[in-house]
Amino acid sequence: MDEHARQDFADFAAARSPQLLRLAYVLTGDQHAAEDLLQTALTRAAAHWGRVRNSPEAYLRKIMYREQVSLWRRRSRRPETVMAEPPERSADDQLAGVDSRLALRQALLALPPGKRVVLVLRYLEDLPEEQVAATLGCSVGTVRSQSHKAIRQLRSMLPELGLTDLEVPA
């Protein structure tokens, strides 16, 4: 790798790090863990820059998704805090929508990372199930079951939101 490649990599990292860090934060729910995740992904990208420089962002995102799932599987403990009860909500109708969003945010952060990754790919990245499966290196059936379990868990934590797990195909 030459100085030109290094500069190329630095330019890419400088330009895309803020966006990628936000994605890492959604995946981890923690600023330091997000920085670690992005750092890991950037390091791997740097190691294979010659091969990935044409489409580095897709490579980085895939690493981040897979790494987040792998990290969770490797660790015997779960860093997430599972809520026994959903956060208290105001009875004020005007705040109900905001409160629901906050409650859902908390519930999403309480999900195991494997399930959260699937939801991020499906709903934030808006990818079809087949592409989610390809990104994570698993079957479409696994994506469906993880998505189903994730929404079922959210629904059990927040029954009043009326979440449904059946999606209408586009």
Next chain:
Amino acid sequence: MNRTGELIATALRDIEAEAGPSRPLADVAWRAGRRRRVTVIGSAAATVAAAIAIAVVVLVPGHAAENPGGTGTGLAPAGGAKQNPAVVQLRSPLELRQITATSNKPCPPHSTGATRIGMRGTMQCFTLGRHEMTITAVRSASVQYSSTDADYRVVLTLYPTGAARYGTLTAYLYKTQYKPLDPGAALASLAFIVNGRVVQTVVIDGVIKTGDVAIPLNSRASAETVLAELLHH
């Protein structure tokens, strides 16, 4: 996208918006990536960042003086210095065996499985597959601390032949058995066995070509005990 999807997407965007500003990460990533390209780095459970953060805690006697830079950190000596050619013989060979099934009961008598005794006395029985390797000599052996993963680990640096075999073994487990979300990923797990006892199991989630075998353990005492068992029994 239906209403559920929209609610989830909105909440995820809320989380996304909370992320703090990014710090410059490119240069350190490039340096780490370059080291990774040109030399040995990595372990079963450590990212490159973790490898950088590893501090050598214990070195095999005799190696510290010969390699003051710290053999076993996973980082090559500066300036391309040659590795110490000394051999560390393992008095107790380390067996690496693929796990095909796990049960939360001790192995029955005359079983070919291997038992692991947990810290609280719980017992697990691992059924072992045919993919395996045995390590009897290494270039270096040490206990290291990973501040990133907050664990201690026994790190064995293999000779080229062993490193190639370990690379082949991990490549098989990762490429044919590892699935990030499937429970069947247990088939991608390795058991580290010393004197017939399973000291640790790990999921192989990448091909390890560096020649470093890392056994993560819960405490420094556990890691030092395993190292001592490998070297002195």
